[in-house]
Amino acid sequence: MYRAHVLVCGGTGCTSSGSAKIITAFESELEQANLGNEVKVIRTGCFGLCAEGPIVIVYPEGCFYSRVQPEDVAEIVAEHLVKGRPVKRLLYKETVVDETTIKSLNHTGFYEKQHRVALKNCGVIDPENIEEYIAYDGYQALAKCLTEYTPEQVIQIIKDSGLRGRGGAGFPTGLKWSFAAANKADQKYVCCNADEGDPGAFMDRSILEGDPHALLEAMAIAGYAIGATKGYVYIRAEYPIAVKRLEIAIAQAKEYGLMGKNILSSGFDFDLEIRLGAGAFVCGEETALMTSIEGKRGEPRPRPPFPAVKGLFQKPTVLNNVETYANIAQIILNGPEWFTAMGTEKSKGTKVFALGGKINNTGLVEVPMGTTLREVVEDIGGGIPNGKKFKAAQTGGPSGGCIPAHLIDTPIDYDNLLAIGSMMGSGGLIVMDEDNCMVDIAKFFLEFTVEESCGKCTPCRIGTKRLYEMLEKITKGEGTLEDLDKMEALCYYIKENSLCGLGQTAPNPVLSTLRYFRDEYVAHVVDKKCPAGVCKDLLQYSIIEDKCKGCTACARKCPVGAISGSVKNPHVIDTAKCIKCGACIETCKFDAIIRK
Amino acid sequence: MKTLEELKALKAKALQNMGIRDDQAATTRIVVGMATCGIAAGARPVLTAFTEEVAKRQLQDVAVSQTGCIGICQYEPVVEVFRTGEEKVTYVKMTADKVARIVAEHIVNGNVVTEYTIGACTK
Numbered sequence: 001m002y003r004a005h006v007l008v009c010g011g012t013g014c015t016s017s018g019s020a021k022i023i024t025a026f027e028s029e030l031e032q033a034n035l036g037n038e039v040k041v042i043r044t045g046c047f048g049l050c051a052e053g054p055i056v057i058v059y060p061e062g063c064f065y066s067r068v069q070p071e072d073v074a075e076i077v078a079e080h081l082v083k084g085r086p087v088k089r090l091l092y093k094e095t096v097v098d099e100t101t102i103k104s105l106n107h108t109g110f111y112e113k114q115h116r117v118a119l120k121n122c123g124v125i126d127p128e129n130i131e132e133y134i135a136y137d138g139y140q141a142l143a144k145c146l147t148e149y150t151p152e153q154v155i156q157i158i159k160d161s162g163l164r165g166r167g168g169a170g171f172p173t174g175l176k177w178s179f180a181a182a183n184k185a186d187q188k189y190v191c192c193n194a195d196e197g198d199p200g201a202f203m204d205r206s207i208l209e210g211d212p213h214a215l216l217e218a219m220a221i222a223g224y225a226i227g228a229t230k231g232y233v234y235i236r237a238e239y240p241i242a243v244k245r246l247e248i249a250i251a252q253a254k255e256y257g258l259m260g261k262n263i264l265s266s267g268f269d270f271d272l273e274i275r276l277g278a279g280a281f282v283c284g285e286e287t288a289l290m291t292s293i294e295g296k297r298g299e300p301r302p303r304p305p306f307p308a309v310k311g312l313f314q315k316p317t318v319l320n321n322v323e324t325y326a327n328i329a330q331i332i333l334n335g336p337e338w339f340t341a342m343g344t345e346k347s348k349g350t351k352v353f354a355l356g357g358k359i360n361n362t363g364l365v366e367v368p369m370g371t372t373l374r375e376v377v378e379d380i381g382g383g384i385p386n387g388k389k390f391k392a393a394q395t396g397g398p399s400g401g402c403i404p405a406h407l408i409d410t411p412i413d414y415d416n417l418l419a420i421g422s423m424m425g426s427g428g429l430i431v432m433d434e435d436n437c438m439v440d441i442a443k444f445f446l447e448f449t450v451e452e453s454c455g456k457c458t459p460c461r462i463g464t465k466r467l468y469e470m471l472e473k474i475t476k477g478e479g480t481l482e483d484l485d486k487m488e489a490l491c492y493y494i495k496e497n498s499l500c501g502l503g504q505t506a507p508n509p510v511l512s513t514l515r516y517f518r519d520e521y522v523a524h525v526v527d528k529k530c531p532a533g534v535c536k537d538l539l540q541y542s543i544i545e546d547k548c549k550g551c552t553a554c555a556r557k558c559p560v561g562a563i564s565g566s567v568k569n570p571h572v573i574d575t576a577k578c579i580k581c582g583a584c585i586e587t588c589k590f591d592a593i594i595r596k
Numbered sequence: 597m598k599t600l601e602e603l604k605a606l607k608a609k610a611l612q613n614m615g616i617r618d619d620q621a622a623t624t625r626i627v628v629g630m631a632t633c634g635i636a637a638g639a640r641p642v643l644t645a646f647t648e649e650v651a652k653r654q655l656q657d658v659a660v661s662q663t664g665c666i667g668i669c670q671y672e673p674v675v676e677v678f679r680t681g682e683e684k685v686t687y688v689k690m691t692a693d694k695v696a697r698i699v700a701e702h703i704v705n706g707n708v709v710t711e712y713t714i715g716a717c718t719k
Binding site for chain 2: 001002003004005007038059060061082083084085124125131132134135136137138139140143147256257258264265
């Protein structure tokens with residue numbers, strides 16, 4: 001029995017900011033203080049507030065330490081764990097009420113509006129210890145299905161819950177399962193899409209790292225529901241921590257008899273294997289993913305036949321995303337009514353978003369469907385840094401679009417996002433402020449899809465490339481108004497004619513920025529200006545004569561010698577030589593250099 | 597694991613080790629003074645004894661924690677018990693032997709062990 005638990009975040013975010021060193025430091029400091037038997041150190045999954053990492057929580061007090069460095073550990077041990085005095089300077093500032101009172105983490109702005117279902121155990125349990133998962137109702141849902149429900153009843157419960165696929169398209173999960181269940185075959189498969197590839201998205205990774213057993217349990221339930229005895233998790237090799245924890249989880253589940261032959265003496269067999277993807281974006285598309293599991297080159301194929309009819313190895317297959325699975329066990333345990341009580345009419349439950357970009361609280365948040373973008377950005381995300389103005393939010397990654405400031409009060413759900421030209425996607429949410437150029441953003445995502453297009457179909461392979469070239473032309477100030485119309489027509493052509501979801505959605509970033517920020521495109525084309533000051537080719541650097549003191553700092557810094565002038569006299573920039581690197585602006589102490 | 601009963605038993609056992617992480621659940625806090633004076637007077641075995649006793653009795657709503665010098669060094673080891681809605685009780689000159697009785701009578705049954713309290717000691 002331990003009197004205190006020290007939880008250290010072991011998610012990818014905190015690991016990259018050094019949490020592994022903090023764990024080692026705690027272990028050695030506790031050993032030195034002879035507290036090894038009294039205080040337990042636990043490596044957990046992501047707490048969500050990645051911006052404040054590395055994160056340490058000490059129970060029973062529930063003190064939330066943020067931005068902890070290895071040097072701070074000795075102080076936490078000596079003060080908090082030996083003498084019982086929390087180290088105030090390291091506490092997350094919002095939890096400190098006054099000298100003696102510390103607020104519970106759940107009542108801080110970041111956590112208060114969140115509702116954690118899929119992330120229930122992330123940052124709460126030790127993901128490498130199956131018993132901690134079992135303590136919090138783990139594998140109870142599987143046991144309930146095997147002992148109390150028929151497979152048909154399980155499918156009905158999922159159907160009644162209204163759960164829709166969290167990977168992006170939002171197809172009803174129960175319906176998908178019923179199709180696969182209805183097809184008779186000697187072997188069926190359950191697959192998990194953990195090939196999270198959108199730039200800026202890390203929801204699935206965090207679930208895998210923080211609560212891997214939730215995925216295992218749900219896949220076994222899916223197997224029972226459709227009559228499959230074998231499952232595959234397709235995960236990208238770029239997620240080493242997630243892969244490792246998944247391997248540990250599978251081994252533990254087998255050891256505890258919760259996976260393998262005759263689970264809980266029910267006669268149901270289920271086995272799971274991991275397949276590593278090399279990180280191709282197209283392998284997140286379901287048919288390409290299954291082709292890749294089969295050991296072939298990851299390319300999509302036309303549908304129908306849908307995977308529920310002919311999927312992996314030509315057998316009926318159910319393929320769901322990680323977050324979708326993370327909801328299953330709780331729907332079984334709490335009932336479909338509990339789930340439908342959350343969310344909007346057509347989108348039930350919650351959604352996890354990876355908040356990134358120009359936002360104070362970068363991290364992972366889970367909110368009920370129907371929460372407005374404003375609540376996510378301002379209340380949970382803590383607003384935009386440096387007093388800048390919100391310009392747009394990008395959802396759905398390279399397949400999604402931008403939501404402009406005037407639509408910030410839109411309740412987020414599948415249908416609302418589609419209606420305004422974006423999509424839910426897997427849940428990346430990138431916030432942009434007035435310093436972001438929307439043409440440049442569209443170009444960024446297009447560059448990504450051009451690189452990731454598998455090349456099997458022409459509209460996607462050549463169409464996205466041509467689209468990218470047009471965007472490049474515009475950002476160089478060489479575009480014409482005619483190009484804008486041509487671009488729009490090409491967008492619709494690619495959407496209508498591409499083979500798979502990658503090509504069908506690739507033009508979305510361009511279409512949505514054209515729809516809401518056409519004036520910015522026009523500024524690039526007609527005025528040859530980039531209003532946000534991002535597109536290099538449209539910028540000019542100049543020195544304001546009155547402000548320049550002639551200190552020569554900029555001239556010495558300029559790598560190409562484009563700045564000339566004598567000491568104590570105003571300098572000038574030779575725009576023909578200038579490479580627009582911005583070094584002079586950073587150097588000038590008198591704000592005498594402007595870029596426009 | 598072959599049966600549902602085994603899974604349930606394992607859950608109950610595992611949950612006990614995790615109760616500490618619910619910072620809302622504790623309605624009773626046993627706080628041991630662990631400054632230099634307390635440690636020198638033998639606070640550590642007292643703290644360990646409380647932790648073990650609470651674990652043995654599977655008390656989910658009791659947290660054992662430590663604090664610095666309470667200010668009455670001559671009475672160390674000092675233990676304070678906070679229960680929601682009740683006045684704080686201060687036990688002084690504690691030893692590990694006294695722990696079981698305090699847990700049984702005070703923590704579980706709500707009867708303060710008056711003879712160990714500071715009131716009885718200073719009389």
